[in-house]
Amino acid sequence: MTKLNINGNDIHTELSADTPLLWLLRDELKLTATKFGCGLGQCGACTVHVNGQAVRSCITPIASLSGQTIETMEHVNTELMTALKRQWQVHNVPQCGYCQVGQLMTASSLLNQNQQPSIHEIEQAMSGNICRCGTYGRIKTAILQTAEQLATEIK
Amino acid sequence: MSHPHLQSRRLFLKLTATTSGLLFSGLAFTAENSAIVNRQNDEENAAQFPLLILHADxxxxxxxxxxxxxxxVSTSLTQLLFEDLDADWQQLKTVEQGWADDTRFGHQNTIGAISSLIAWNFHRQVGAKINLLLREAACKVWKLSLSEVKTNQGVVTNLKTGQYLTYGQLSKLVQTDLPKDKLALKQPASFSVIGxxxxxxxxxxxxxxTAMFGLDVNLPQLKVAVVARCPVFGGKVQSFDATEAAKIKGVQQIFAVPSGVAVVADNYWQAISARKLLQITWQEGDFATVSSNEVLAEFKQLLDAPGKVVKEQGDIALLDEKKERILTRDxxxxxxxxxxxxxxxxxVWLKAGSCEIWAPTQNSQDAQSSAAKVLxxxxxxxxxxxxxxxxGFGRRAQDDFIVEACYIAKKFAxxxxxxxxxxxxxxxxFYRPLNAQRISVRLDNNKIYAWQHKVATYSTSPYHFSLRDRGTPSGDWVAYGGADSSLYQIENFQTQVHLQESPLTVGILRGISHGYTHFAIESVIDELAEQVAADAIDFRLAQITETRAIKVLQRLQTRLANVVLQDNESLGVAFGHEKAPSGPYQYYNAVAAIIERTAERYRVKRLxxxxxxxxxxxxxxxxxxxxxxxxxxxxxxxxxxxxLKNGRIEQSxxxxxxVAxxxxxxxxxxxxxxxxxxxMGVGEKLQGTIQPAIANALYRATGQRITSLPVDFSSLGA
Structure with missing residues (x-):
């Protein structure tokens, strides 16, 4: 049995210890905002927050997460995420939308650590998140504008 | 955040937080899936039309x-519907994803960027007809004739009294059977939603x-299936031993299906873990010796032999006439x-005598037919x-994954x-087929005089997404389309094809064959322009008479006059089009690509x-x-x-x-x-223009023509 804390709730699961977090979230807890894209940590669609950091849930076994705080898009309601989601809508970012939750989870982790990222830093931080529809340009704009907006609010 | 979905999910987590994982399945069903199961909204007083439900509110x-x-399409086609319905965009409550239903929805196969083409008539007619029914309903209330009422933004106004009724107020009075006859549609000058x-x-x-993708579907007692398929195309299962695989916790059943061996378990990880333990002996078949290098070499050789002529005008023998110059490019x-x-x-949920399927499919109607056959x-x-x-990019036009799921579902209640x-x-x-092409062209007085395009590739017919075209000669057009027509005014024109059958599944991919045939054409056109020392756009303009195409090229040319390139930048152009012999299917586009040389390599900077x-x-x-x-x-x-190596794909x-x-x-x-x-849609129609424009820019930068993909930077000195 593995004990985890997911979205503020203590979860006890009897799934095998090697089960990646993604499948506990999706198939057992029905938390489907987190997506399956590659199963190899290559595409970023499965990004969740573990202790506030962006982590690829498709390659993270549940056994390694005991005692850690896990958050998925269903639960992240920080001011930062609200601001990011707003900019994502302002710039009409999604196309198919499948990768966008993963993009947002990575973007929020980036802006948590670096409030004023340069374009280059954004490209670095977001390089693990694939979008086959090619919404990259709009993602960059949305992140930059969120950073700008939050900086203005703090002043 | 008080989004209802998030609320219900949090509540659900609380309720189940202390139970074991396996007990969770199905509990979330009511909260998450009621909308899709009961898609037919039977709300009292709502009026149900083919494409919309008008609520009393x-x-x-x-x-x-x-x-x-x-x-x-959820957005753009709603705009088309609302335009002639004359509804206010604020009235839009939600757009739900539909289901296969040819009698109610007409043609639904979503390929070839034809959605707006079809909806330009279908959706607008439905909008106009509902608008008429609403006006008739209002006339009944006021005892007026149609000339005495008008609609505007979701309201019917009585022109005599100035009184009005909202569409919602008419929802219980309006007739819902659409009139058969075509109605006049709004003129562009009065568009308020389109554009x-x-x-x-x-x-x-x-x-x-919360958007529900195919993978997010959840139902009571839902189990997850994976299939082990023969790595060699055309191969079959000879025998298998599931002893070890069956020991994985959560595994329900392991059995053979036509495409391989299916493993059904409580969750994906269990199923995929069990699949790894299957001992399968495959009957790999003849294709197990085939590699893509050899196939391509064979295709290249075929270009030397006469192929099947699929298009001819004028006299292609004139290609050999001693005019000013000839160019041949492979x-x-x-x-x-x-x-x-x-x-x-x-x-797939197979019930007694019926079946319900949820699928991320571009081709729901053929999926329905194929599923019905299997079941x-x-x-x-x-x-x-x-x-x-x-x-989607064309992959989901295929029915293979739907058919496979149906075979598995047959075993379960x-x-x-x-x-x-x-x-x-x-x-x-269903890959975009590998191919070899040769274009031979003869110029006369700086104009194209004779043009021959040869394409050697796999036949797409056995795998055609459309059940109607599958296995017929017309199923092959997506293997060479684009090579068989040209807007360039060429007197003597011929297209030859060599199409080989193989067990390798091939099909359509964003841009279909035009992605590669137009690549070749526009690269050659660029080279010809250079040979006669003409501007790349002027050269194209000199061979085209279609007004819409000329305007598109001229607009690009005007813009380029103001573009100043940096020292490390180069620019290439290309033109793209299709025009059906009759009907509205046509489009014209032109692209200028600007690439820049960075420290390590070339980068596409701007289009x-x-x-x-x-x-x-x-x-x-x-x-x-x-x-x-x-x-x-x-x-x-x-x-x-x-x-492809030894009949199997090397990448995983x-x-x-x-990818980018x-x-x-x-x-x-x-x-x-x-x-x-x-x-016409745009989504897939630019690949055959953007790519040669980039290739032509790379030529400007490196002096080398790009004649194969992916671009080999080492040969470009990058």
Missing amino acids: NSITVINTRAEMGQG QSKPRVDLLEKVNG FEFPLVAHMTMEPMNCT SLAKEKVRVNMTYMGG HPIKLVWSREDDIQHD IVSLDHGQVINPDGLLAQVQGSAVFAVSMMFGQAIT NFHDSP RIAQSVEVDLLTSDSTEWP
Whole structure:
């Protein structure tokens, strides 16, 4: 049995210890905002927050997460995420939308650590998140504008 | 945040937080899936029409009947519907994804960028007819004739008294059988919804993660299935031993299906873990010795032999006449995989005498027919619900994953969800076929005098997405289309093809054959322009008479006059079009690509795109499609190379088949026309223009013609 804390709730699961977090979230807890894209940590669609950091849930076994705080898009309601989601809508970012939750989870982790990222830093931080529809340009704009907006609010 | 979905999910987590994982299945069903199961809203007083439900509170639920794979049909087609319905955009409550239903929705197969083309008539007619029914209902109330009422933005006004009724107030009075006769539609001058950048209707659910994709479908007692397929195309299972696999906790059943061995378990990880333990002896068949290098070499050889003539005008023998100059150029293109973000999947619930399917499909009606056949049911007994789909690019026009899921579901009274891994998805795709091409052209007085285009590739007919075309000669057009027609005025023109049959599954991919035939054509045109020392756009203009095409090229040329290139930048152009012999299917586009030399390599920096695909329905949605097309082209030219060795695909995931990432995004400068012609989609129609424009820019930078993909930087000195 593995004990985890997911979205503020203590979860006890009897799934095998090697089960990646993604499948506990999706198939057992029905938390489907987190997506399956590659199963190899290559595409970023499965990004969740573990202790506030962006982590690829498709390659993270549940056994390694005991005692850690896990958050998925269903639960992240920080001011930062609200601001990011707003900019994502302002710039009409999604196309198919499948990768966008993963993009947002990575973007929020980036802006948590670096409030004023340069374009280059954004490209670095977001390089693990694939979008086959090619919404990259709009993602960059949305992140930059969120950073700008939050900086203005703090002043 | 008080979004109802989030609330219910939190509540659900609390309730189940202390129980074991396996007890969770199915509990979330009511909260999460009631909307899709009971899609038919039977709300009292609501009026049900083919494409929409008009609620008594004056809000409107729209049913999206065509596949929403990101291209934005849920939004753009709602705009077409609302225009002639004369509804206020504020009335739009939600857009639900539809289901296969040819009698109610007409043609639904979503390929070839034809959604706006079809909806330009279908959706607008439905809108206009409902508008008429609403006016008739109001006339009944007021005892007036149609000339004494008018509609505006969701309201019917009594022209005599100034009184009005909202559409919602008429919802219980309005007739819902649409009149048969075609109605007059609004003129472009009075458009209020068409041509507006309405935000995507699926924005909120796609940013908060509640949008339901095929993989997100959840039902009571749902089990997850995976299939082990023969790595060699055309191979079969000879025998298998599931002893070890069956020991994995959660595994329900392991059995043979036509495509391989199916494993059904409580969750995906259990199923995929068990699949790894299967001992399968495959009957690999003859294809097990085939490699893509050899196939390509064979295709190249075939170009020396006469092929089947599929198009001819004038006298191609004149190619050999001693006119001023001849140019012959060979090209070769590799296999390309779709790699949609969401791998293939399908959920099937077989009940007594009927079946319900949830699938991310571009081709719901053929999926319905194929499923009915496998399940021995009447087509009407199979409901195919369309979910959102994580990309399509032509892959989801195929029915293979739906058929496979149906074979598995036959064994169970409960629903099953077939899930493909990324590896399955890359190694069992319907690839854009590898091909070799040769263009030979004779110039006379600086104009094209004779033109021969040869294409050697795999036959697409046995795998054609459309059941109607599968196995017929017309199923092969997507293997060479684009080579068989030209807007350039060429007196003597011939297209020859060599089409080989093989067990390798091939099909359509964003841009279909035009992606490679237009690549070759536009590269050759560029070379010809250079040979006669003409400007690349002037040279094209001199050979074209189609007015819409000329305007598109001239608009690009005007813009280019103001473009100043940096020392490390180069520019290439290309032109793209299709025009059906009759009917509204036509489009024209022209692209200038600017590439820059960076420290390590060349990078596509910016595209200037001029296009006339008819009336623009949603300008920002159009821009999004062009931006996405640019990134897709970069992936195909610089990243993806799918290769075959010993009858099996060598690549398996994004690490060995890389695609463009955020640092490779491309700036797009879009020039649209003010055309009010019949609209065509754009999503797939730019690959054959953007890619040669980039190739022509690379030539300017390096002095070398790009005649094969992916671009080999080492040979370019980069």
